[in-house]
Amino acid sequence: MSDSATPVTPAAFPPAFLWGSATSAYQIEGAVREDGRTPSIWDTFSHTPGKTAGGDTGDIANDHYHRYRDDVAMMADLGLGAYRFSISWPRVQPTGRGPAVQRGLDFYRKLVDELLEHGIKPAVTLYHWDLPQELEDAGGWPERDTAYRFAEYARIVGEALGDRVEQWITLNEPWCSAFLGYASGVHAPGRTDPVDSLRAAHHLNLAHGLGAKALRSVMPARNSVAISLNSSVVRPLSPGDPADLAAVRTIDDRANGIFHGPILKGAYPESLLESTSSLTDWSYVQDGDLELIHQPLDALGLNYYTPSLVSAADPDAKGPRADGHGESTHSPWPAADHVAFHQAPGERTEMGWAVDPTGLHDLIMRYTREAPGLPLYITENGAAYDDKPGADGTVHDPERIAYLHGHLSAVRRAITDGADVRGYYLWSLMDNFEWAYGYEKRFGAVYVDYATQVRTPKASALWYGRAARSGALPEPDGI
DSSP states (O other), rough: OOOGSSSSOOOOOOOTTTEEEOOOOHHHHOOOOOTTTTOOOOHHTTTTTTSSGOOOOOOSSSSSSHHHHHHHHHHHTOOOOEEEEEEHHHHHSSGGSOOOOOOHHHHHHHHHHHHHHTTTEEEEESSSSBBBBBHHHHTOOOOOOHHHHHHHHHHHHHHHTTOOOOEEEEEEEEIIIIHHHHHHHHSOOOOOOHHHHHHHHHHHHHHHHHHHHHHHHHHHOOOOEEEOOOOOEEESSSTTTTHHHHHHHHHHHIIIHHHIIIIIIOOOOOHHHHTTTTTTTTTSSSSTHHEEEEEEEOEEEOOOOOOOEEEEOOOOOOOOOSSSSSOOSSSSSTTTEEEEEESSSSSSTTTTTOOOOOOHHHHHHHHHHHHHTTOOEEEEEOOOOOOOOTTOOOOOOOHHHHHHHHHHHHHHHHHHTTTOOOEEEOOSSSSOOOOTTSSOOOEEEEEEEEETTTEEOHHHHHHHHHHHHHOOOOOOOOO
């Protein structure tokens, strides 16, 4: 083969590529009892003994509610071009019903204005897991009415911010909301009913469709409406084993098809319906639901951290699942007890997740094939490491720099291979409350001293800022 026939990956990303970072409301805002905010399911869950590491809560978190101006200035200093954040539903619409509280909306108006003044493009996620507790008390996501309450809330926020925010995401990782929240119970609200988890998944899909319609009814047509899915890259332990390939299909249906099927294609996979028929007849899917869910999308957000490795289960095997989603005696995979999860070989992050950038490339190319013409954004990607300041106060995190270099290289390769990827949001801007792990796991590019709330950009933040400014990847040892 001649040199001219060898594929070459360009050093630079497209000029319009967005370089951003991401956070979520409950993980950073704090101020949980201020300006009319009422409790969310995560307030309740984190205050329940034994549910989070160390009994940690998001009561104060990063105090971003009071420090947002400094945080935005820090983003600008780092050279970020975009910031993805979520709206706290109970801050804007306490109890999840009725009129908005203007003080809550005013916080997000001020945040958006501050971002725009610093030349940073805001991207709003409407739901990042903080369901108002009153809606959970009424049944939560397994109840159909919750989807309609979400549409009302989406309309409120769209009317308030749609003139200044162009990028909108309805839901973040509905898989986690449905299956970690209602099946395994390791996330709020901590319920463990596999049938309720499937009902929740459908009503989250319905909420997305109704919410997209609500947003478009009140916003300028130029605005983009998307959803962020943590679609799994599921691989067989033995690629030539039919039983392992069947295990891949089982998990792929529950991780991916249950959401992208109705959202992108207007139908649930028949194999999913058949394989869960021992639990449910899916009669909660009403006439017209699939049409409502199958709304046109302007973009699709993909969240990726690590691939999944599965096989057919050994009937005699005992012990916890190695699926990376927390320890529970209840599975987040309904009617999938015949599948075993395995730890992939190689380097791991502090979460125990394998570092494998090839999975991100595979994920991007899958959706390039399955949703041709739909722009893609990597709305979360990052890693937790045991970061500590050195004697001079600096935080060196070469592992995270290597992780980001590898995964951004995979994005760049996918673009070269024909994928329309328009942006990347690093998870996370700064260390924060990491759900059931409390403050033990640090995903941030910025170190946070929780006792003083002092923010210190890590070496990875400086490296990523150089990439954002230049549109090209510095060498991993460039900082």
